[in-house]
Amino acid sequence: MSTPEMLHPELLAPDDTHGILRDGHRLDHAEGASKPLRSRPEPQPRGAKVHGSRPIDQAEAAARFIDAAEHEKMHDERLWDLRQKRDREMHGIAEWEELRSLASAIKEHTLTRLDRYLEQFEANAQSNGINVHWARDAAEHNRLIHGILSDHGAKSLIKSKSMLTEECGFRPYMASVGIDVIETDLGERIQQLDNEDPSHIVVPAVHKLRTDVAEVFAKKIGTDPANSDVHYLAEAQRDATRPLILKADAGMTGCNFAVAETGTFVVCTNEGNADLSANVPKLHIASIGIEKIIPRLEHLAVFVRLLSRSALGSPVTQYTSHFRGPRAGGEMHIVLVDNGRSERLGVEEFWTSLKCIRCGACMNTCPVYRRSGGLSYGATYSGPIGLIIDPTFNQRKYSNLPFASTLNGSCTNVCPVKINIHEQIYAWRRVLVERHETPLAKRAEMKVAGELLSRPAAYRAAVAAADVALAHLPRFVIYNGLNAWGRHRDVPHPPKQTFHSWYQANRGGKQ
Ligand code: SF4
Numbered sequence: 001m002s003t004p005e006m007l008h009p010e011l012l013a014p015d016d017t018h019g020i021l022r023d024g025h026r027l028d029h030a031e032g033a034s035k036p037l038r039s040r041p042e043p044q045p046r047g048a049k050v051h052g053s054r055p056i057d058q059a060e061a062a063a064r065f066i067d068a069a070e071h072e073k074m075h076d077e078r079l080w081d082l083r084q085k086r087d088r089e090m091h092g093i094a095e096w097e098e099l100r101s102l103a104s105a106i107k108e109h110t111l112t113r114l115d116r117y118l119e120q121f122e123a124n125a126q127s128n129g130i131n132v133h134w135a136r137d138a139a140e141h142n143r144l145i146h147g148i149l150s151d152h153g154a155k156s157l158i159k160s161k162s163m164l165t166e167e168c169g170f171r172p173y174m175a176s177v178g179i180d181v182i183e184t185d186l187g188e189r190i191q192q193l194d195n196e197d198p199s200h201i202v203v204p205a206v207h208k209l210r211t212d213v214a215e216v217f218a219k220k221i222g223t224d225p226a227n228s229d230v231h232y233l234a235e236a237q238r239d240a241t242r243p244l245i246l247k248a249d250a251g252m253t254g255c256n257f258a259v260a261e262t263g264t265f266v267v268c269t270n271e272g273n274a275d276l277s278a279n280v281p282k283l284h285i286a287s288i289g290i291e292k293i294i295p296r297l298e299h300l301a302v303f304v305r306l307l308s309r310s311a312l313g314s315p316v317t318q319y320t321s322h323f324r325g326p327r328a329g330g331e332m333h334i335v336l337v338d339n340g341r342s343e344r345l346g347v348e349e350f351w352t353s354l355k356c357i358r359c360g361a362c363m364n365t366c367p368v369y370r371r372s373g374g375l376s377y378g379a380t381y382s383g384p385i386g387l388i389i390d391p392t393f394n395q396r397k398y399s400n401l402p403f404a405s406t407l408n409g410s411c412t413n414v415c416p417v418k419i420n421i422h423e424q425i426y427a428w429r430r431v432l433v434e435r436h437e438t439p440l441a442k443r444a445e446m447k448v449a450g451e452l453l454s455r456p457a458a459y460r461a462a463v464a465a466a467d468v469a470l471a472h473l474p475r476f477v478i479y480n481g482l483n484a485w486g487r488h489r490d491v492p493h494p495p496k497q498t499f500h501s502w503y504q505a506n507r508g509g510k511q
Helices: 058-067 069-091 096-111 114-127 138-151 163-167 170-176 186-193 210-221 230-246 273-279 297-312 341-345 351-355 361-365 367-372 383-393 410-414 421-434 440-453 456-472 499-507
Strands: 131-135 156-159 180-183 250-253 257-259 264-269 283-289 319-323 331-337
Touching: 058 069, 058 367, 069 297, 069 361, 069 367, 096 114, 096 297, 096 351, 114 131, 114 331, 131 138, 138 170, 138 250, 138 283, 138 331, 156 230, 156 273, 163 170, 163 283, 170 180, 180 186, 180 230, 186 210, 186 230, 210 230, 250 273, 257 297, 264 273, 264 283, 264 297, 273 283, 273 319, 341 351, 351 383, 361 367, 361 383, 361 410, 383 410, 383 421, 410 421, 440 456
Parallel strands: 131 331, 156 180, 156 250, 250 283, 283 331
Antiparallel strands: 257 264, 264 319
């Protein structure tokens, strides 16, 4: 009889004799990062405090992240490194801008004919032997999958990373109905064991130092808390998770692209974990957001060339797996999920956010995100893309998020599908102010500013008074615990002369 190892040689134990060897040693996955840290580790800053639908105080959580100097430095450097790698890859492709335009055009074409392509995808997937379901919202998605699992008597589910399932609160729901969900992506598994959401859509645990991971693993899988060697930690995790994978009743994946003309879908990973989730158990369920559709297989090449380069600065993901139908003797289900997407599609200013291919490039380049960590947003999606998606789920709760941006436009410049991200962030600010979804203090400040700016004489008098006041005010008036502005900034010295008075003196009356 064949053993699981014979059926799945990729699952062999890390200390087996079949490992990839060079000069008698196992290959290192992260050269130079394997020496255990000796100094006392800095505690990991936690994310935003979430209280129901009360507005998330992103600035407060960001300030705590910035105060954790080691975390802030590591996070900033790691993400900037990804941005630089992305730039190097981009410069290696002469037709990069044409690819971006083409990707944007394909997405816009598809989104404006989404009903037609979804029906084509459904029909072709069904003819491939796949069961296709539709979920209007997160609750229906969770119920549907619970129903499929119950029909099969499944009690455990291995799953690869999927932001859609995060959006649907899938894991907490499954826990409430007694189904054990095991994440197979390493970063996502770290976050699951630490009871945290992913902080980045591509690298979920990027905000953690390896000492943080050592602490989590020590508590949850019994590793040595003093050992933060990355090989030790990764292999301990493999040892702990592999038996769970082998005996799981069902497997689940997300989807990067669903092809209407073939009824197939594609999942891109670097760890091969989606292939484990899809192929080890006989039952495979895939959650697919309806915006993931592309019309034809030939369009896939455009997105595959852009995705990994934009995300991690690598030419391609290690695994680009195509799923066409159930494996022999198995069963495959697809759940096509709306959860607010068709409503967003009807909003003129924000519908193009549905073009997003979840590469994370806008996060890697954003100066606010890099220094505040993804968990400070208190939402499924963080960084620039989060600022324009999250308020579509709950305007009050995420009303502060569109203000967590410098509007420098770097996100828009790197976006592989040319979403005008910074313009949409700006548009959200206007919408939220018009709908009175901003804090009372901010509204009062804006009212005063509006009054001043609409009266030139009053504005000039206020500027002159502020210059005098700034020169003579005691420091504690600006730099105190109550004034968030003064916490990380120095007030510039007021100029001796304002531009207006200079202009009057030197160019007065001239055009
Ligand atoms: S908005 Fe653009 S850059 Fe940001 S994750 Fe989506 S596709 Fe990538």
